[in-house]
Amino acid sequence: MANTINLKLQVWRQESADSSGDFHYYSMEDVPVDISFLEMLDILNENLTKSGIVPISFDSDCREGICGTCGFVINGIAHGPQSRTTVCQLHMRHFNDGDTLVIEPFRATPFKIVKDLVVDRGSFDKIIQAGGYVSINTGNGPDANSILIGKEDAEEAFDSAACIGCGACVASCPNASAALFTSAKISHLLQLPQGQIEQKARVKSMVDKMDEEGFGACSNHAECEAVCPKGISIKNIANMRRSLIKSIVK
Amino acid sequence: MSIIKAALPEKEIVTHVKKLDGKSPGGELHDKWSKYKSEMKLVNPANKRKYNIIVVGSGLAGGSASATLAELGYNVKTFCVQDTPRRAHSIAAQGGINAAKNYQNDGDSVQRLFIDTIKGGDYRAREANVYRLAEVSTNIIDQCVAQGVPFARDYGGLLTNRSFGGAQVSRTFYARGQTGQQLLLGAYSSMMRQVSKKQIELFTNKEMLDLIVIDGKARGIVVRDLKTGDIEKHTAEAVVLCSGGYGNVFFLSTNGKNSNATAAWRCHKKGALMANPCFAQIHPTCIPASGEYQSKLTLMSESLRNDGRVWVPKSADDKRASEDIPENDRDYFLERMYPAYGNLVPRDVGSRAIKRVCDEGKGLGATGRAVYLDFGSAMDRLGEKNISDKYGNLFDMYETITGESPYKKPMRIYPAIHYVMGGLWVDYDCMSNIPGLFVLGEANFSDHGANRLGASALMQGLADGYFVIPYTLGNYLANNSLDAVSDTADEFKESIDEVKKRNESLLKIKGSSTVLELHRELGAVMWDFVGMARTKDSLAQALEKIPQIKDKFWSDLNLIGNDDNLNKSLENASRLADFIELGELMALDAYDREESCGAHFREEYQTSEGEPLRNDEKYAYVSAWEYIPDSSSILHKEDLNYEFVEMTQRNYK
Known part of the structure; x- marks a missing residue:
């Protein structure tokens, strides 16, 4: 050979x-x-x-x-x-x-x-269940082109939405934090008009759920970004924090 | 019942005389669906919560159906084999989703998408279904955008489109090369919302191993917990099967490793008809296999053919590197053979053209099973940046796998099994012949005829789940009074005994051939004898070889481990047993269909130019096979009547 x-x-x-x-x-x-x-x-x-x-x-x-x-x-x-x-x-x-x-x-x-090498990542589903969606029922959507989204905004939202939920970020974090995973979804929806309406409730609920599931806090090691196979940026974590503060401070 | 003696030794094809009815509603084509909907019976909101609905599978069809039915108020139980519903194989779809929005002002319409799809399917699909698919396609885009799916946009903020094979308009919506992922995550997020509302109960790592039929109606399923091996039972008023396609019968395909036919095949064994099983699509642009350990094949999106040009050296003896071969010595054979559609011919046409040039000895590399897909002239025209914006992630993926950069050297591609048009037979309601068993997405046979157009799988999965099943399921429930069933019914007991016995017998064989070896063996027979080009003789040989593999499987399987915990070899063995039986039916179906149509290419039936030659007089039917234990399957036929479209020879020249 x-x-x-x-x-x-x-x-x-x-x-x-x-x-x-x-x-x-x-x-x-x-x-x-x-x-x-x-x-x-x-x-x-x-x-x-x-x-x-x-x-x-x-x-x-x-x-x-x-x-x-x-x-x-x-x-x-x-x-x-x-x-x-x-x-x-x-x-x-x-x-x-x-x-x-x-x-x-x-x-x-x-x-x-x-x-062996198989782990249960079901807690990721629970974080999404806590608000990682737009509350719209099937059939209610307005014409797709009635929602204008700038090319760059759409691209940035896509960059966040590209997360594949593999869990490498958690496995690499010294705190086993799920901040990158959680913030990628929050950030994806934050950057689109469709996600604005529920943003405050979403960020609070998803962050609470992340804590409740036993993931640690983020202390800016950025190991997550380094190993992420989809190159999800820790900018998302900053977005999540900013959004969280805004949701608490009136 | 009449018995037709075929030329096969000891093989008879038994045909059921009574024709199957697809139940297309009457009236004008464009009115059918709206009129039918307005006449359906409804279930009132207070009653919906009394119904339990089982959804098997969580891809685009299962995810969208689960979310939509739960939003309506049904109690939904969703099952998937993966550890989370977000991983279903819809996620791997790259290129896009078709919709007749006509946002590009290039003359698209519902009628045109309908015609393209019927023609693309080589006139082997049901008119009314295909029209409905085209009709609801526009709603899908609205729905997905509302969910936050980040489709590609223009600078002005409007949605942008690309072209796909078999169409002369740009109607494909996309999210870079990850459209399936984004659409699936959209459906998944809607599902998760309903899980949080307790309207969906989620069952991950569970594999459906049997359908429970009580008093002739689908009333539940039996599943195996893949982590504990426990066999569980679930009752319901209806079962919605969205378990995907069976391309892995060929071992090497672009399907995920967990994609399998088991749930559908067990329904088939409980009486559901399997329709057009031999219609398997071969995608022209996949990364060629590198060697004997190849575990799966990776697709390179059809969208690449917008800018990539397919070629081989003009001379079979030309062994120069691609960059040393001047334009004059290159054969851009798709552009040469099909000047009107060029590189954007439908998948079946493109795949066969590639096979033909490789059979002529012009294929690349040591195997001779590859052709170039070249972006050189597109990069000259549009610049590397532009190409990278459009296809960057696909180029990266190609480089990761092959170690070569498509920016520097043309890609090498070869056709691979990608999608199956065949599947469980359903009527216009997406209901199988077993009342209460609905089948959606790739698992059914309904909309793509003998060949599916690119970017139409995502469309169909979501059409079925978001916009068809919420209506037709309600109509079924409102029209049928269903007695309560108990999971202690004899039907459950018998099924559980059988499922357990089967797993035990797999573990008891203790032979010497591994699951992987046997699956490769089956795949080789399927590819060589039931693949891209078939003959009566090759199919007769397959019909002899596959039962031999089946015997070998049940007498010489080497399976290690137990039934009481995670055992991937056992899962794979159980699925392979079903693939083997299905493979035999595929060969039989291909043997019966003595014509060429779409992806089904019988070498005996071709035009002088090598295009498929249909026989509409004899074969304008859906073949729907009934399973008969320990005997040959019986063929039921649904005649395809074309009221609104004229059946013509496809011409992409």
């Missing part, structure tokens, strides 16, 4: 939320550099299955970086060493022959480990 590398993997294995976990060690030989990281794990799982060992559980779905299903930590970095890249889009050409890779689940109190 043309371009291949050998790797040593150190993978977190944990049977369930209640059991304790530990690292298991695996050697991978002749890994083609053109395959993705998850395809590399697919090969490992095939080998494990054939040896009678339960394969490693990890989440993935679209494998094109948009659904936000996949995600774990590689050598201390959520989604691995490539910036703006989910693990499903990370390719083995970015690793070197002989590398040791430590693979762990996203760790944060609100993200319970389900099994």
Whole structure:
């Protein structure tokens, strides 16, 4: 085989939320550099299955970086060493022959480990339920072009709305804060006329819910922005704070 | 019932004589839906809260249906296999959503979108459904904008559009290359609002494994909790299935890894007819497979063909790098073959043209299975910045996967399975032949005929969920008196026993072939024999090979782990068992349809120019297959009557 590398993997294995976990060690030989990281794990799982060992559980779905299903930590970095890249889009050409890779689940109190590298991110849904929407029933919308939105505003709103809800921001934050996730939704709606009407109630309710779910406070480390595969900016957090203050101070 | 002996050894195609009725309302085409709506029975608001509605799936169809039904006051239970409803595979749709808004003043209209869709589907869709789809398309855009979907805008603040294949107007609304994501998050946010109001009860990580039919009506489902392995039962007055398409039967496709046919197939086994299963769309512009470990294929949006030009070297022996090949030695074959539509021909036409040049030996690279999609002349004309604004994220995605920048070198692309037009049979109400089982979105067969136009999947999913089901479901409930059912009914008990037994037997096989190996094996047979070009002979071979894979699956599967916790191999094995059965039905359907139409290309039936040759006299029907345990499926036919459109040979030249 043309371009291949050998790797040593150190993978977190944990049977369930209640059991304790530990690292298991695996050697991978002749890994083609053109395959993705998850395809590399697919090969490992095939080998494990054939040896009678339960394969490693990890989440993935679209494998094109948009659904936000996949995600774990590689050598201390959520989604691995490539910036703006989910693990499903990370390719083995970015690793070197002989590398040791430590693979762990996203760790944060609100993200319970389900099994191995799979965590429960259901608390994100609860934050959105607290107000991450425009209260409009189907069929009530006015003609789409009756709402004018400047090109730049639309682009900025899009930048915030591009969050895929993977949870890398939480996993990378020393406080396990969900500020980037929460603020991205608040900011998306804040930048559009449709989102203005409910803005005050929304920001208060979503921030309260974030605290209630056990996420920590933001103390401006900006690790979240650094690992975000979609490049969501911490400007969103500033927007959220400004909006929160405005909602409290009359 | 008449029995037709086909040439297949021991294969008979049994046809049901009584024709299926799609229940299109009468009257003028443009009046049908509004007249039908005004005559429907309604459920009064106080009564709506007495009804429990199950929605399976949370993509564009399931998300929009859940939100809309909950807003109306029904008690909705929504189930999805993902850890959150926001991850359904609709999220991966890139290019856009069609709507007949005519904002560009370029002559678009509901009529024109209707005609384009019927023609694009090669005259194998139901007129009344397609017209309704075009009609409600404009409401979808209004709805999504009101939700805060950040569609692309012009400097003046108005919405902007792009063109897609099979149309000569610009009617596609988009949000960069992430339109599906933004529309899905819109539907998801509406859903979350209803969850917070306790109008929707959300069930994540649950996979539907059976439909419960009591007194001939759909009254509940059985699901497996993917985290605990628990088998659960849920009753309802109606079940709305929005479980997506089955493209993963080919193993390699652009579908997400969790996209599967199981929920739909289990409904099929409970009596729901499966319609046009052989209509599978192959998308012309995907990143070619890099090797044997490829786990899925990534689409490059059709919108790229607005500015990208598809070409191969004129000579099969030309092995120069793309930049060293002068204009004169390049064959822009789509522009050459189809001057009127050029690079924007419909997907089936484009895919076959690419296959043809590759079969002639002009394909690129070691595999010879790739052609160029080149932005050089567009960048010269519009500048790199402009191209980057339009397609930046797609270019980045391409570079991430292949390691090559499309700004510097042309993309390489090859067709891949992308979408299935086939699905469970539904009538005009989007209801299957099992009363109370509604099927929406890609899971049904209804609107795209034999080929779907680009940017129409998002349109259909949302049309069904936002604007069709709220009416037709109410009409069903108001017209039927439904007795209360209990989850202790025998039907539930039997189903649960069977579901448990099946999982246990999968784990007991203890053979040597992994799920992945068997799925690859099935995929190879499907692609080689039931793929982009089919023949009677290839299909007959598939009909022999697929049962062999089925035997191997049930005798040699190597499955590790237990049934009482998260076990992805078990999930995949259970889905593969259904894919194998479905694959066989697809081959049978393709075998039966002795014509070419849209994406279904039988090599025996083509024009002298290599275009699909329909046989309207014999095959202007929807094939709807009935499952018969331990025997051949029975073919039911719904005749397609074209009252308002003349069926012609498609011509994109």
